[in-house]
Amino acid sequence: MQDITRRRLLWSLPFATAAVAGGGFLAMLSGIRKGNFDPKEINTPILNKPIPAFSLSAQPPSTGFNQQELQQQTEPVLINFFASWCIPCLTEMSMLQQLSSHISIWGIAYKDKQNSVSGFLKRNGNPYQRIGQDNNGNVGIEWGVSGVPESFLVMPGGIIKWHYPKPLTVNSTQTLLSLLK
Template structure:
């Protein structure tokens, strides 16, 4: 009978193990050290795709017609895909503003019209060094953008170090982006 009794305990034990895993995963999500939005990217460790885009005209800024990624070589760079039509992009605006003091940010307006992008920047602030217009989203495909907002961290040589899908928050900056940036030695 004791063997029978033991087999009746098995489901409970199996469940306990599963629940423990779930609890750990949830706990680390709560702490911010794990983020389900952080999807694996094939780009990590590889040079960022060549990117030349029409430049969004802004006052007191560069008057060139286009902007390329290579302009930013020699310093770590954040590449941020955003759009005026995307609600989470509004959410991440303050966080981007904050981190723009530490690192240059190249904004790529994804499937957006210049008027709308300009209005968005006026409303929510402009943390970007330059903004490229990816009007048909083809550039996004090359980068493998999952959805806006999405952010990539590039090192001095333009190699992708990190990818974050979803809005940037204070927790993401402190726990993910800043440590990676410190590893790059800036």
């Protein structure tokens, strides 16, 4: 008798899995039809909230920084998570160089080696006023980073006002600059 119950359970498992997957697919299609589901959207749970607590060690040629220093800024600051091993980060550098004349940019070297980051900045320019090292990626996790590059606009007092989870473009830069006016 126990063998029959186990066999029925094993036979029903693929059907149950298909039913759950089908239900999720139907919910997604319903959301698309209603206009409240964007498959390209990345959820940013910290948008319009205070920055998380963090402290970053120095990344030469700069000093590290922490939550309190960022909160004490009287002007908006663009926080940019980047890495020397990241090809999109390289393509974004020219945009960051242009932006650096309009806003203070603080970089966070994400899961990278100090020497690699220093070489990357020497070769490609350094748009950052301050740079901190996030060796293990914990700060990125707290900020909700899903990959690099990602940029966050932090307003005076430490509220995250804008998030861009891709390399900065002309359009995203225009959006950012409009928020500064």
